Amino acid sequence: MKNLLALIMGDPLADRAVPPTGISARLTVFVAAAMAFLAVFALALSLTAGRLASGWADDLAQSATLRLPADLDQTNEALRAAVNVLQTTTGVASARVLEADEQRALLAPWFGPDIPVESLPVPQLIEILPDEDGYDAEGLRARLQAEVPGAVLDDHGAWREPLLAAAQRLRLVGWSVLALIGAVMAAMITLAAHASLAANAQVIRVLRLVGARDAYIARAFVRRFTLRAGLGAILGAVLALVALQGLPQADVAGGTGVHFGFVGLDWIWPLAIPPLSGIVAFAATRAAAFRRLKEQT
Amino acid sequence: MRPSLNPAVLLGNTAAAGKGKIVIELDNVSYGYGGTTLFSGLSLKLAPGSFHFLTGPSGAGKTTLLRLCYADLRAKTGKVRLFGQDAATLTRDEVAMARRRIGVVHQDCQFLDHLSIAENIALPLTVADRIADAQNNLAELLSWVSLGPQAGQRPPELSGGERQRAALARAVIMSPDVVIADEPTGNVDWDMSQRLLALLIELNRMGKTILIATHDLAMIRSMKADVNARVLRLKGGQLIQAGAEL
Numbered sequence: 001m002k003n004l005l006a007l008i009m010g011d012p013l014a015d016r017a018v019p020p021t022g023i024s025a026r027l028t029v030f031v032a033a034a035m036a037f038l039a040v041f042a043l044a045l046s047l048t049a050g051r052l053a054s055g056w057a058d059d060l061a062q063s064a065t066l067r068l069p070a071d072l073d074q075t076n077e078a079l080r081a082a083v084n085v086l087q088t089t090t091g092v093a094s095a096r097v098l099e100a101d102e103q104r105a106l107l108a109p110w111f112g113p114d115i116p117v118e119s120l121p122v123p124q125l126i127e128i129l130p131d132e133d134g135y136d137a138e139g140l141r142a143r144l145q146a147e148v149p150g151a152v153l154d155d156h157g158a159w160r161e162p163l164l165a166a167a168q169r170l171r172l173v174g175w176s177v178l179a180l181i182g183a184v185m186a187a188m189i190t191l192a193a194h195a196s197l198a199a200n201a202q203v204i205r206v207l208r209l210v211g212a213r214d215a216y217i218a219r220a221f222v223r224r225f226t227l228r229a230g231l232g233a234i235l236g237a238v239l240a241l242v243a244l245q246g247l248p249q250a251d252v253a254g255g256t257g258v259h260f261g262f263v264g265l266d267w268i269w270p271l272a273i274p275p276l277s278g279i280v281a282f283a284a285t286r287a288a289a290f291r292r293l294k295e296q297t
Numbered sequence: 298m299r300p301s302l303n304p305a306v307l308l309g310n311t312a313a314a315g316k317g318k319i320v321i322e323l324d325n326v327s328y329g330y331g332g333t334t335l336f337s338g339l340s341l342k343l344a345p346g347s348f349h350f351l352t353g354p355s356g357a358g359k360t361t362l363l364r365l366c367y368a369d370l371r372a373k374t375g376k377v378r379l380f381g382q383d384a385a386t387l388t389r390d391e392v393a394m395a396r397r398r399i400g401v402v403h404q405d406c407q408f409l410d411h412l413s414i415a416e417n418i419a420l421p422l423t424v425a426d427r428i429a430d431a432q433n434n435l436a437e438l439l440s441w442v443s444l445g446p447q448a449g450q451r452p453p454e455l456s457g458g459e460r461q462r463a464a465l466a467r468a469v470i471m472s473p474d475v476v477i478a479d480e481p482t483g484n485v486d487w488d489m490s491q492r493l494l495a496l497l498i499e500l501n502r503m504g505k506t507i508l509i510a511t512h513d514l515a516m517i518r519s520m521k522a523d524v525n526a527r528v529l530r531l532k533g534g535q536l537i538q539a540g541a542e543l
Contacts (some may be wrong), residue, residue, distance in 0.1 A: 011426075014423060014424075016411075016412060016416065017409065017412070017420065017423060017424070019409075019411040203409055205407075206407050206408070206409055206420075207420070207424055208393065208396075209367075209369070209396065209401060209403070209407060210396070210420050210421040210424055210467070211393050211394070211396040211397035211421055211424055211425060211471070212393060212424035213389070213390045213393040213394075213424075214389055214390065214393075215390075216424050216426075293389070294389075
């Protein structure tokens with residue numbers, strides 16, 4: 001903590017020993033700002049996609065559908081039998097037969113709003129909501145097979161598994177993008193630090209002739225680049241958050257109500273970007289400075 | 298009248314290099330640039346409190362020899378010992394610590410032009426993190442080299458003589474055991490060169506070891522009565538220890 005404070009506060013006299021280098025200073029701030037901007041958007045995309053996929057998977061996990069084929073003889077009796085089976089199954093909280101209007105709404109995207117559902121061989125659907133403990137799907141399928149032959153229980157497993165896998169991959173992609181952004185930023189700051197060190201070769205020589213140790217010389221450069229990167233990252237992160245607020249939020253996920261951006265504890269991540277940028281700049285500049293000073297012996 | 302320097306101004310023990318231990322030693326040293334050998338088999342011992350002039354024609358290797366003495370160059374063969382330690386085995390940090398005990402007046406002064414003269418003179422203290430308790434000493438040192446009014450000026454704004462005096466002030470601000478000066482009077486008139494040499498003699502009387510490279514034999518002769526100096530002549534790759542006679 002003491003070293004961190006010393007790094008932030010600095011020593012005005014020591015700082016003045018190395019002259020300011022205009023172009024590398026501005027480039028460092030710009031690069032840090034741009035990377036922070038991209039990092040905030042990568043985070044927002046990753047977290048939002050993760051929440052969206054998780055939300056879908058959760059929604060699908062919380063319901064199942066029983067489908068009675070349209071050509072099933074004596075549909076009403078089959079319907080009653082199916083409802084009876086469901087109502088007597090442990091773990092099923094409710095079983096609701098979908099009305100004709102609901103079925104019409106489901107088919108509307110393909111056949112239009114005026115489809116005569118009643119006159120078409122459309123399967124009858126029953127929505128099943130499990131209780132907290134859930135039901136035994138395989139046991140229920142066996143009972144339905146015996147009492148309502150032809151009925152199909154769809155617990156959305158075929159959809160849920162790929163969605164969960166997609167969510168995990170999206171998170172991984174998000175982290176990979178962030179790691180890439182960090183690596184690019186480290187590379188750019190290393191280049192800028194090298195340029196600054198090269199431009200100040202004579203200053204370094206004089207400092208060495210009067211007894212400056214490598215740590216002293218490196219400190220002046222490290223502090224400068226760390227603060228510039230931190231400042232740039234703050235600017236970039238703030239701009240990105242403003243831009244995020246300017247994006248249309250309503251219905252962005254197709255009516256699922258998922259908010260694009262940061263929610264709750266997610267806010268830790270964009271707030272962590274400036275200090276993380278500072279840490280990246282610190283490490284990159286320190287490594288570059290000591291390497292350069294070793295070469296310049 | 299020029300003020301004399303209060304020894305207490307110089308931080309540390311002005312007789313630190315004493316007790317008879319050789320401060321800088323070159324033992325059978327050779328050095329060259331590219332494929333050319335500048336000198337070889339060169340040996341030299343600087344005893345504490347001694348005063349040496351190093352003379353020789355231009356290109357003889359005077360500056361190179363001085364650079365070996367403050368570990369700015371590494372000998373191709375032979376050993377350079379700084380305060381008893383083999384310079385070739387010193388880490389970069391150890392070289393830095395050794396340089397704090399060796400004040401150098403460079404021929405071209407080696408200032409940082411973006412700093413004021415006062416900041417340049419105080420630079421050795423700044424890099425040693427000792428600047429906070431040295432402000433009063435800095436003021437007295439500026440007065441000693443008669444640069445008080447110029448303290449806030451940048452190096453390019455000063456005359457050659459003023460720059461040389463500032464370089465001398467910077468060289469001694471850490472109270473080094475040894476002061477090495479490379480042609481300190483090369484760019485100044487006769488009066489100013491006498492003033493600079495008088496400052497160096499004053500330091501020698503405080504116990505500092507002095508090594509001055511110069512090609513100005515007239516200047517050396519003028520100081521003969523004031524200091525017990527040895528004259529070393531570097532010529533044709535050989536160091537001739539001519540003694541006090543000129």
